[in-house]
Amino acid sequence: MSHSYEHPRPALAVDCVVFGLDENGLQVLLVERGVAPFKGRTALPGGFVRLDETLEEAARRELEEETGLGAKVFLEQLYTFGDLHRDPRERVVSVAYYALVKLSDHRVRAATDASAAAWFRLGDKPQLPFDHEQILRVAKARLQAKVRYQPLGFELLPPRFTLAQLQSLYEAVLEKPVDKRNFRKKILSMELLEETGEREEGVSHRAARLYRFDRKRYVALEKAGVNFEL
Amino acid sequence: MSHSYEHPRPALAVDCVVFGLDENGLQVLLVERGVAPFKGRTALPGGFVRLDETLEEAARRELEEETGLGAKVFLEQLYTFGDLHRDPRERVVSVAYYALVKLSDHRVRAATDASAAAWFRLGDKPQLPFDHEQILRVAKARLQAKVRYQPLGFELLPPRFTLAQLQSLYEAVLEKPVDKRNFRKKILSMELLEETGEREEGVSHRAARLYRFDRKRYVALEKAGVNFEL
Structure with a gap:
């Protein structure tokens, strides 16, 4: 044809x-x-x-x-x-x-x-x-x-994660190291993360806090056009 | 055919x-x-x-x-x-x-x-x-x-302009009023504008300072991936 x-x-x-x-x-x-x-x-x-x-x-x-x-x-x-x-x-x-x-x-x-x-x-x-x-x-x-x-999508992380896990995802995407102190300060100031009150288990180093994303807060911030600049 | x-x-x-x-x-x-x-x-x-x-x-x-x-x-x-x-x-x-x-x-x-x-x-x-x-x-x-x-392109402004002129361009694009104090603080903190040392002429109100864009600085900032968030 x-x-x-x-x-x-x-x-x-x-x-x-x-x-x-x-x-x-x-x-x-x-x-x-x-x-x-x-x-x-x-x-x-x-x-x-x-x-x-x-x-x-x-x-x-x-x-x-x-x-x-x-x-x-x-x-x-x-x-x-x-x-x-x-x-x-x-x-x-x-x-x-x-x-x-x-x-x-x-x-x-x-x-x-x-x-x-x-x-x-x-x-x-x-x-x-x-x-x-x-x-x-x-x-x-x-x-x-x-x-x-814009923050990395929730779906890329386990439901509860440490700040180190989140940082290593950003570093993987950006293909460069991210300053730890700055990263934590900025990511926490967005108020997108909720502390779960729990900590990592079964690790040899000092157990880090576990966080989860605040989905509602994310949607609200996105609608307001807030800057997520890292 | x-x-x-x-x-x-x-x-x-x-x-x-x-x-x-x-x-x-x-x-x-x-x-x-x-x-x-x-x-x-x-x-x-x-x-x-x-x-x-x-x-x-x-x-x-x-x-x-x-x-x-x-x-x-x-x-x-x-x-x-x-x-x-x-x-x-x-x-x-x-x-x-x-x-x-x-x-x-x-x-x-x-x-x-x-x-x-x-x-x-x-x-x-x-x-x-x-x-x-x-x-x-x-x-x-x-x-x-x-x-x-990203700042509005140079080509949209006359070679020398007032901050009020620049603000009204932003307001025209964004289709909403921009807070004057915040706008001035942010735009000046970018260090993209140079004072010409001159002021408006032939205006009835207090003559405002005239600025020009620092093109080199703009290119340098852009390469460095700096955030121009207004």
């Missing part, structure tokens, strides 16, 4: 940058390409947009098909990449989406269709084809900018 | 939200549509992307063709709108761009092809067709968010 138009059209695709986070650092979800071009190369999950789905639905479908993730991931639109020669086949414009998930919730199952998908440390991944290095760079910059004015 | 593809493709368009600013408020540049659908209605300038131009080039070309603006305007990509029925003709995905310009530099010339283009106050414009109301809303929110963490 063939589809004809009066004027030539670029193909429209989506690409997904899914970051996985744990205390050890940021990772990114990549797939092995099963088709040309760049067959066998490691790349961002993605594919062409169908006429009967929105851009976000297309991103979610491709992510699900290629990695087994999908429904549970909160995707945000990142940027649309439209350089003339970003795809060797023809003109392809790609709307990129990104997400940050808790790595431990999203281990890739090796025994399914998603076996060609895997998490890669950012410093330890193959060179990506197309303009995927650029897309990944833009996604990382966006993520790092975002956590500077 | 006709162009055939194996799979159906959405059409790809660009739309432009150009805000014009002066002390009296924000305006937006709109055009009268010359073709169906919504012929004769007032809408955002925009049109279809050609195969041999980038997305930004397409936005700039459409802006130039429809309003006479173009080369001098710094366009930033806003968001890509892809709802299934945003265009009554067929599936059209639109990459939206936005810009903020100094209104007095961009008066629309009534005697040219741009005669169907005009500036409209946001509170005083016709209802826009397609999803252009949504695009405009997203653009305004982005602009307001942006001036909260």
